[in-house]
Amino acid sequence: MTTLIKICGLRTVEALDAALDGRADFVGFVFFPPSPRNVSLDLAGELGRRTDGRARKVALTVDADEAAHAAIVEALRPDILQLHGHETPERVAALKARFGLPVMKALPIETAADLAVIPAYAGVADWVLFDARAPKDATRPGGLGRPFDWTLLKDLDPGLPFMLSGGLEPGNVGQALEVTRAPAVDVSSGVESAPGIKDPSKIAAFIRAVRAADAARMKVASSV
Numbered sequence: 001m002t003t004l005i006k007i008c009g010l011r012t013v014e015a016l017d018a019a020l021d022g023r024a025d026f027v028g029f030v031f032f033p034p035s036p037r038n039v040s041l042d043l044a045g046e047l048g049r050r051t052d053g054r055a056r057k058v059a060l061t062v063d064a065d066e067a068a069h070a071a072i073v074e075a076l077r078p079d080i081l082q083l084h085g086h087e088t089p090e091r092v093a094a095l096k097a098r099f100g101l102p103v104m105k106a107l108p109i110e111t112a113a114d115l116a117v118i119p120a121y122a123g124v125a126d127w128v129l130f131d132a133r134a135p136k137d138a139t140r141p142g143g144l145g146r147p148f149d150w151t152l153l154k155d156l157d158p159g160l161p162f163m164l165s166g167g168l169e170p171g172n173v174g175q176a177l178e179v180t181r182a183p184a185v186d187v188s189s190g191v192e193s194a195p196g197i198k199d200p201s202k203i204a205a206f207i208r209a210v211r212a213a214d215a216a217r218m219k220v221a222s223s224v
Contacts, residue, residue, distance in 0.1 A: 006027070125160060148166050150176050178217075
């Protein structure tokens with residue numbers, strides 16, 4: 001199976017083109033002012049138009065209100081809403097109904113106990129994204145370059161598609177896929193030269209690493 005790839009936190013044409021040229025499946029845009037990856041509505045619209053038809057556009061928000069979501073949907077025309085805050089299952093269902101879009105809910109993971117919330121979201125979300133739990137003093141919930149214990153996801157069947165995030169980069173994504181068998185991976189800080197500054201060469205390297213892991217897995221499967 002080919003792993004789906006999401007490059008998140010894009011803010012420039014050059015970085016977006018690197019993701020699109022590498023045939024990333026999803027491209028993510030962050031709408032959260034404390035993040036160094038935050039984009040304006042105008043910039044999101046420009047990058048979104050450049051993306052149309054080449055990858056699925058993901059709008060990442062953190063506990064945003066209805067007005068903010070409406071403005072984002074109008075500007076970006078996203079394919080998926082990614083909720084990265086404290087949104088309850090009821091909030092997920094409400095936003096999905098309000099905008100008629102698939103919803104991906106990010107869940108912070110540190111211990112096995114954190115997986116207990118999955119069933120509550122499985123009935124309303126279209127995807128869950130597993131990210132490392134941020135430290136208590138963090139100013140944002142993701143994009144911190146921190147992995148979590150991937151073995152927590154080994155043999156996990158959450159009942160809906162899931163995406164692996166948190167500290168992934170070209171050098172470790174192959175191992176992460178070997179452990180988790182995740183159907184999709186998400187990267188942001190792991191392809192940056194500085195916070196919020198995407199490196200096109202690192203984006204290309206990440207995509208190559210995922211495809212190499214796919215090839216290795218298929219080779220093993222065909223030899224069994």
